[in-house]
Amino acid sequence: MAMISLSAIALGAAFGGYLPLIALWMEALDISFQKIGIVSGTAALGIVCSAYFSPRLAQKYGYVVTINFGLVLAAIMTVLFCYTENYVVWLLIRFLGGLGLGLHWVLTEAWLATIVSDHGRTRVMAIYATAISAGFAVGPLVIWLFGFATLMPFYLIGFFLLIAALPIYTLRDSEPKTQFTGGGSPLLLIRRAPTVASACIVAGGVDLALISLVPAMVARTPEAAPVLELTLVPAMALGTMLLQYPIAIMADRYGLRKVSMIITSTGLALCSLIPFFLSSVIIAMSIAFFGAGLVYGLYSIGLAMLSKRFTGGEIVAANAGFVIIFELANLMGPSIAGILLDINIRLGLPIFMIGIGFFYLVITWLRRDANPDD
Numbered sequence: 001m002a003m004i005s006l007s008a009i010a011l012g013a014a015f016g017g018y019l020p021l022i023a024l025w026m027e028a029l030d031i032s033f034q035k036i037g038i039v040s041g042t043a044a045l046g047i048v049c050s051a052y053f054s055p056r057l058a059q060k061y062g063y064v065v066t067i068n069f070g071l072v073l074a075a076i077m078t079v080l081f082c083y084t085e086n087y088v089v090w091l092l093i094r095f096l097g098g099l100g101l102g103l104h105w106v107l108t109e110a111w112l113a114t115i116v117s118d119h120g121r122t123r124v125m126a127i128y129a130t131a132i133s134a135g136f137a138v139g140p141l142v143i144w145l146f147g148f149a150t151l152m153p154f155y156l157i158g159f160f161l162l163i164a165a166l167p168i169y170t171l172r173d174s175e176p177k178t179q180f181t182g183g184g185s186p187l188l189l190i191r192r193a194p195t196v197a198s199a200c201i202v203a204g205g206v207d208l209a210l211i212s213l214v215p216a217m218v219a220r221t222p223e224a225a226p227v228l229e230l231t232l233v234p235a236m237a238l239g240t241m242l243l244q245y246p247i248a249i250m251a252d253r254y255g256l257r258k259v260s261m262i263i264t265s266t267g268l269a270l271c272s273l274i275p276f277f278l279s280s281v282i283i284a285m286s287i288a289f290f291g292a293g294l295v296y297g298l299y300s301i302g303l304a305m306l307s308k309r310f311t312g313g314e315i316v317a318a319n320a321g322f323v324i325i326f327e328l329a330n331l332m333g334p335s336i337a338g339i340l341l342d343i344n345i346r347l348g349l350p351i352f353m354i355g356i357g358f359f360y361l362v363i364t365w366l367r368r369d370a371n372p373d374d
Contacts, residue, residue, distance in 0.1 A: 010164035012135020037338030040212035044331035046098025070103030126248035136237030199302035204326035205333030224278035239293025247297035267294030272350035
C-alpha cells in the first residue's frame with residue numbers, strides 16, 4: 001500500500017500540473033472552451049481502451065511491467081504536446097497519453113483491492129485518494145515556478161510520471177496472483193452496482209470539468225482576481241487531499257450510501273457558487289476547497305462499495321468498469337460544461353453542477369433499499 005500510494009503521489013503531481021497547464025496553454029492560443037474541454041477529455045478515450053485490455057495485459061506481462069510501460073508512454077506524450085499547435089495531433093497525443101495512464105490507474109486500484117480487509121476498506125481507499133490529491137496539490141507549483149508559456153513544465157511533468165514508475169518497480173516480487181475473469185466492462189458494474197456506477201459519473205464528470213475549465217473561466221472573467229488562474233486548482237486539490245479521510249470515517253460510522261448523498265448535494269452546491277465569487281480570492285478558494293473535496297469523496301466511497309461487492313478475479317474486471325465509466329464521464333463532463341460556459345460564462349457551471357447532482361440523488365434514492373449494509 002505504501003509503494004502504490006507513493007506512486008500515486010507522483011502520478012497526481014503529473015495530473016495536477018498537466019491539466020491546468022494545457023488549458024492555459026490552449027487558452028493563450030485563443031482556443032474555445034468547448035475545444036479545450038474536448039482535448040482535456042480525449043485522454044479519457046485512451047484510458048477507456050486501456051481499462052478494457054489491462055486485465056489481459058497484466059495476465060500476460062504482469063502488473064509491474066504493464067503499469068510501468070504505461071507511465072513511460074504517458075511521459076513521452078506529455079513532452080510531445082508542447083511541440084505542436086495542430087488540433088488533431090493534440091487529440092492523438094492526449095489519447096495515447098490516456099492509454100498509458102489507464103494501465104497504472106486500473107491495475108494499482110485493483111492491486112489495492114486484493115490486499116485490503118473488510119475492516120479497513122474505506123480508509124485504505126481514502127488514503128489512496130489522498131495520495132493522488134497530494135500530488136494534485138503539488139503539480140501546479142510547476143506552473144507557478146516556470147509559467148505556462150515555456151517548455152520546462154512539460155518536461156518536469158513527464159519526469160514526475162517516470163518517478164511514479166520507481167515505487168511500482170520495487171514491488172516486482174510482490175505481484176498478486178489473480179486469475180482474471182476477462183476484460184473490463186462497465187456493464188458488470190451498471191448491472192450489479194448502479195449506485196457505484198452513478199458515483200463514477202458524478203465524480204468523473206465534475207472532477208475534470210473543474211480542473212480543465214475553471215482556470216480558463218477565470219482568465220476570461222473581467223472582474224476575476226488574476227491570481228485565481230493558478231490558485232483555484234491547488235485549492236481544489238488541497239480539499240480533496242484533506243477531506244478524504246474524515247469522509248471515510250463518517251462513511252464507516254453512518255453508512256456509505258447516506259454519507260455519499262450528503263457530500264454530493266453539499267459539494268455540488270458549493271461548486272456551483274464559484275463563478276459568483278471570482279472577485280474574492282478568499283471566498284472563491286474556500287468554496288473550491290470544500291466543494292471539490294466533498295465531491296471527490298464520492299470516488300473513495302465508490303471504490304469502497306466496489307471492493308465490498310466484488311471479490312477475486314472479478315474485482316479487476318469490476319474496477320476496470322469503474323475506471324471506464326469514470327473516464328467516459330471525464331470525456332462528457334468537460335465537453336458539456338464547456339458548451340454551457342460558451343453560452344453563459346456565469347450560469348454554465350451552476351447548471352452543469354445542479355443537473356449532474358440531481359441525477360445522482362435520484363439513482364441513490366431509487367436504490368435506497370438495495371444493499372442496506374452500505
